[in-house]
Amino acid sequence: MSKLGRVVEAVEKYNRFVLDQVKRARTDEKFGRELITRWSETKAKTPVTHTPTGLPLPRLALPEIDEPGEIARYLFGEGLPGEFPFLNGAYREMYLEPVRENELGSYGRNGDKNEVAAEMSPANRSKVPTRPPRQSRPPEEPTRLFSGLMLAEDTNERFHYLTQHQRTHRLSTAFDGPTLYGIDSDADGVFGKIGEGGVAIDTVEDMVRLYDGFDLGSPNFSASMTISGPAPIIMAMYIAAAKSRFGSKVVPKLRGTIQADIFKEVQAQNETIFPIEASLRFLTDMVEFTTRKLPRWYPISISGYHIGEAGSTPVQQAAYTLSNGFAYAEMFAGRGIPVDQFGPRLSFFLDCGLDAEYIALARVSRRIWAIGMRDAYGAGPRGQLFKLHTQTSGRSLIAAEFKNNLTRTAAELMLAYMNATNSCHSNSADEPFTTPSEEWIRLAAHGQAILLEESGIFKHTMNMLSGSPGMKAVERAVEAGILDEFREIERLGGVLAAVEDRFQRSQIQNAAHRYEQQIYDGTRPIIGLNRYRNGTDDIPEVKLARTPRAKQQLQVDRLKKFKKKNVEKAKHALDKLVDVVERGENCFPALLDAVEVSSLGQITGRLQEVVGRFRPMV
Amino acid sequence: MAAPIRILTAVPICDGHDSAINTINLEFIRHGIEVIYLGYHRSVGDIVRAAIQEDVRAIGISSYNGGHIEFFAEVVDLLRKRGASDIKVFGGGGGTITHEDAIAMRRKGVEQIFFAGTSLTEMTDYVRDNYGKARKKRSLSKSREIELARELTEIEGTYGKGKRPARKRKIANPQPPIRNSKVIGFTGPGGAGKTTLIDELVLRILLRQPTARIAILSHDPSVVGEGALLGDRATMINSQNDRVFMRSMATRGQAGGLSPATHDCLALLAQSNFDYVIIETVGTGQEAMPFQKNGIVDLTVLVMNPDYGSQLQLQKIVMLDLADVVVVNKSDLQRARTAHSEIEQRLEQNRRAQRLIDTVAKRHRDPGVDRLFDLISADRTR
Numbered sequence A: 001m002s003k004l005g006r007v008v009e010a011v012e013k014y015n016r017f018v019l020d021q022v023k024r025a026r027t028d029e030k031f032g033r034e035l036i037t038r039w040s041e042t043k044a045k046t047p048v049t050h051t052p053t054g055l056p057l058p059r060l061a062l063p064e065i066d067e068p069g070e071i072a073r074y075l076f077g078e079g080l081p082g083e084f085p086f087l088n089g090a091y092r093e094m095y096l097e098p099v100r101e102n103e104l105g106s107y108g109r110n111g112d113k114n115e116v117a118a119e120m121s122p123a124n125r126s127k128v129p130t131r132p133p134r135q136s137r138p139p140e141e142p143t144r145l146f147s148g149l150m151l152a153e154d155t156n157e158r159f160h161y162l163t164q165h166q167r168t169h170r171l172s173t174a175f176d177g178p179t180l181y182g183i184d185s186d187a188d189g190v191f192g193k194i195g196e197g198g199v200a201i202d203t204v205e206d207m208v209r210l211y212d213g214f215d216l217g218s219p220n221f222s223a224s225m226t227i228s229g230p231a232p233i234i235m236a237m238y239i240a241a242a243k244s245r246f247g248s249k250v251v252p253k254l255r256g257t258i259q260a261d262i263f264k265e266v267q268a269q270n271e272t273i274f275p276i277e278a279s280l281r282f283l284t285d286m287v288e289f290t291t292r293k294l295p296r297w298y299p300i301s302i303s304g305y306h307i308g309e310a311g312s313t314p315v316q317q318a319a320y321t322l323s324n325g326f327a328y329a330e331m332f333a334g335r336g337i338p339v340d341q342f343g344p345r346l347s348f349f350l351d352c353g354l355d356a357e358y359i360a361l362a363r364v365s366r367r368i369w370a371i372g373m374r375d376a377y378g379a380g381p382r383g384q385l386f387k388l389h390t391q392t393s394g395r396s397l398i399a400a401e402f403k404n405n406l407t408r409t410a411a412e413l414m415l416a417y418m419n420a421t422n423s424c425h426s427n428s429a430d431e432p433f434t435t436p437s438e439e440w441i442r443l444a445a446h447g448q449a450i451l452l453e454e455s456g457i458f459k460h461t462m463n464m465l466s467g468s469p470g471m472k473a474v475e476r477a478v479e480a481g482i483l484d485e486f487r488e489i490e491r492l493g494g495v496l497a498a499v500e501d502r503f504q505r506s507q508i509q510n511a512a513h514r515y516e517q518q519i520y521d522g523t524r525p526i527i528g529l530n531r532y533r534n535g536t537d538d539i540p541e542v543k544l545a546r547t548p549r550a551k552q553q554l555q556v557d558r559l560k561k562f563k564k565k566n567v568e569k570a571k572h573a574l575d576k577l578v579d580v581v582e583r584g585e586n587c588f589p590a591l592l593d594a595v596e597v598s599s600l601g602q603i604t605g606r607l608q609e610v611v612g613r614f615r616p617m618v
Numbered sequence B: 001m002a003a004p005i006r007i008l009t010a011v012p013i014c015d016g017h018d019s020a021i022n023t024i025n026l027e028f029i030r031h032g033i034e035v036i037y038l039g040y041h042r043s044v045g046d047i048v049r050a051a052i053q054e055d056v057r058a059i060g061i062s063s064y065n066g067g068h069i070e071f072f073a074e075v076v077d078l079l080r081k082r083g084a085s086d087i088k089v090f091g092g093g094g095g096t097i098t099h100e101d102a103i104a105m106r107r108k109g110v111e112q113i114f115f116a117g118t119s120l121t122e123m124t125d126y127v128r129d130n131y132g133k134a135r136k137k138r139s140l141s142k143s144r145e146i147e148l149a150r151e152l153t154e155i156e157g158t159y160g161k162g163k164r165p166a167r168k169r170k171i172a173n174p175q176p177p178i179r180n181s182k183v184i185g186f187t188g189p190g191g192a193g194k195t196t197l198i199d200e201l202v203l204r205i206l207l208r209q210p211t212a213r214i215a216i217l218s219h220d221p222s223v224v225g226e227g228a229l230l231g232d233r234a235t236m237i238n239s240q241n242d243r244v245f246m247r248s249m250a251t252r253g254q255a256g257g258l259s260p261a262t263h264d265c266l267a268l269l270a271q272s273n274f275d276y277v278i279i280e281t282v283g284t285g286q287e288a289m290p291f292q293k294n295g296i297v298d299l300t301v302l303v304m305n306p307d308y309g310s311q312l313q314l315q316k317i318v319m320l321d322l323a324d325v326v327v328v329n330k331s332d333l334q335r336a337r338t339a340h341s342e343i344e345q346r347l348e349q350n351r352r353a354q355r356l357i358d359t360v361a362k363r364h365r366d367p368g369v370d371r372l373f374d375l376i377s378a379d380r381t382r
């Protein structure tokens, strides 16, 4: 049995344990009394807050139960926010307004726990993250705009513009196509793609320019990089750039996230560049290095977003993401990295669309992850947390009558926050057409602020919308669905074997095909497309940000100069790298040396000579 | 019944948005179209080369990461330059291709752009209406490659009409064979890794024999009158090369792993100045013996998966008697050692000089594949 089979068993066993506790609470009087005492204490300690209209509300809402069996079912089956198995939330408080003095109770000192959430996760391609308002300070304006355009200095300028009024600098970096595929800007046939859809990075010099003027070692700075295939090389460039500016003392202070999720690349996003096994090995080399040397770095963001956007069903999305996560955990543990060292450095990224499953998809995922990590992997409390970043669905946004996309995104945001996501990015209404323009980014950002700050839905009370009978029904169905998917993957020999069998890919493709068919046969209503169509296409004034040829040429020229300057040194460093790779040692330190004198494409190219190229699956 | 329409589909370089094209491919094949799918992250050169060799009616491109005006235009231009402008170009990219862009693209020779919100039926209808009728008289081909591709189409077409040519087709103007082709047939059950193995051999030939030219005839299953997804090109990354001529064929209802037209196509390729002609059957059953005895195939290779079941199963596999070389691929699997000795025993019964080689084709620079390469190229290294 692979570890995934053990996770299934652990969840089943835990569910039986909950039922046993319910029974025990009803039969064992002492235990029942203990539960009732705990329950009343929890309630008594919950501060009461007052809404602007004067309505008193508890800061934590709990079900109205007083019978020990039901109390046990709640406490063990769901857990209070911030308590195992974390169905209601990884942390307490989350989106709540700061406690006013007259409201202080003993429940929920205002910790800074959602700091972690705020700092984690590269929204793959999201633009408008809102950090949940921090407790001790007035809520900030939305931070971390996903950006990347043209050359490093252009993106740097954009970064400075975006953070000019902000105290904390949380940058989220989008790379251009050649960079995502580990190719140099002077490679054949990619000239027109330089700086399109993201920033062009070829060398450590570009990396220095990219974050110029930011204090990379500051606790108020974090960088997120949305890249997976060549992630270890880009990570090495980031460290090298930081060292060249601040000396090697800065390394342990670096904070941020790199996506680096290989399984989902093979399953859905299609940016794998080395054969799977080699890719996983380079990933593990990086994780081994960063968990030791950069303890505040998130070296992987286990992502379902791309799986969902590629067209999977929500249950498939959650099941593949979680099982990928468990497979990584197995791999890292197999390398000898202690689970309590890597566990807390894993973060997650899910999609949120309009299907009913999204009412509880992340809630259930959080619970399964916690149980699996605790009971199948022996992780301590910090390694059990499913730290989640959510992005609203880009695919649900369509071109026809595109302004409706505002409503779609608003509904998705509501669902995302009902799932107690730790951070969230909302898409802009012009999503189907282009990298969003400022007008629509602003509306998307404000959508989050309206929900969290203006409305009273999330800011007064934890659990405001949790636990409805419908939500419970969805939770049960979704959990059963996810476990079924796990069993199927287990039957195929585990995640890696299933991936090599194209299992997840073909499931996703079939689901995507069904989805499109449903749109065009009308069984899936899409307003403005197959219902209430007005017949005219109102396409927004799209400002297309194209990289001028002169800039593209500049990037190529710079790269050529860099290569010329380093011919000899590059050869030496790459030979050394190849040597380390051939010997099977951790190659990350050699990568750190190689990036000083060689380009992304040179490194990718040499590595491919040794380990081969990724053979795409249809 | 008319021969199925053949279309090539692909996603441009530095672009991995394949969800739309995957759906469209599925829809096309459900409507009787044969789709040669080249995959995502593909260069203009790869697309045009494949379209010419496969002699498709049109190329469907799905582009999302920008630069579409230039990319589509480059495809059209290169087709024209190569003398293949009767291959049409169409495509889509959701909302990223604006109406204005589409006008510019049409001016540059793109036939049709499908906007966001187009129904799947509209697309299949378009393909049937525009590429379903027989081609008009075609201009003289500009290169031997185009000529060869067209001749293969003609052969396939003849069989497609249900006519079995009474006698062996005469090859129009056979060039004096400068090179003597070595014809190698690969067969074996589905999932044994034939495609990967062939692509790894191609890589070795290209690296070690700098002037060698290779032809590949690859097969995917299809039912009479229905479409097929011919996806080998997407995974055969090393075979997308100017020294490789690759052709994908659907079996069009014929059992046994090959198409009715295969034999004639192979005969043509064997006389077309390639050093190696490689033919790959679809995944075959135990009784299959796809290659004719004393036919054109010089060397037959049976590729096995170690997970064939019990030793008894081996008795039923006919190709174990006939193959010159038996490869146990995926020899990193647990069962591989047992498989090797069971097959070895089985081969001993034959009392013939058969070779047994273990490979892990998916592994880069696999020594087993090296051995197979040495065996195949023994008489060829110049």
Ligand code: B12
Pocket: A124, A125, A174, A175, A176, A197, A198, A226, A268, A269, A270, A271, A305, A306, A309, A310, A394, A395, A396, A397, A398, A430, A431, A432, A433, A434, A435, A436, A516, B009, B014, B015, B016, B017, B018, B019, B020, B021, B023, B024, B060, B061, B062, B063, B064, B065, B066, B090, B091, B092, B093, B094, B095, B096, B114, B115, B116, B117, B118, B119, B120, B123
């Ligand atoms: C799904 C999606 C993804 C998925 C892709 C999964 C996959 N395997 O395909 C994920 C999440 C992985 C992804 C990643 C990225 N994406 Co994206 N993605 C989308 C999204 C949301 C939908 C596209 C889609 O598949 N729609 C479903 C299809 C079926 O419908 P359709 O697009 O309307 O197409 C119709 C027709 O045009 C036609 N059609 C399309 N192609 C063809 C071809 C032929 C031959 C025919 C006949 C018809 C046809 O068929 C469809 C049905 O009517 C779009 C935004 C949007 N809402 O459209 C962004 C979008 C395309 N992505 C974008 C970007 C930038 C990226 C990234 C580069 C981000 C980054 N820097 O990391 C990465 C790159 C990924 C890669 N490997 O290349 C941008 C492109 C911007 C631009 N060109 O200016 C978009 C527009 C979003 C945005 N506004 O920023 N993405």
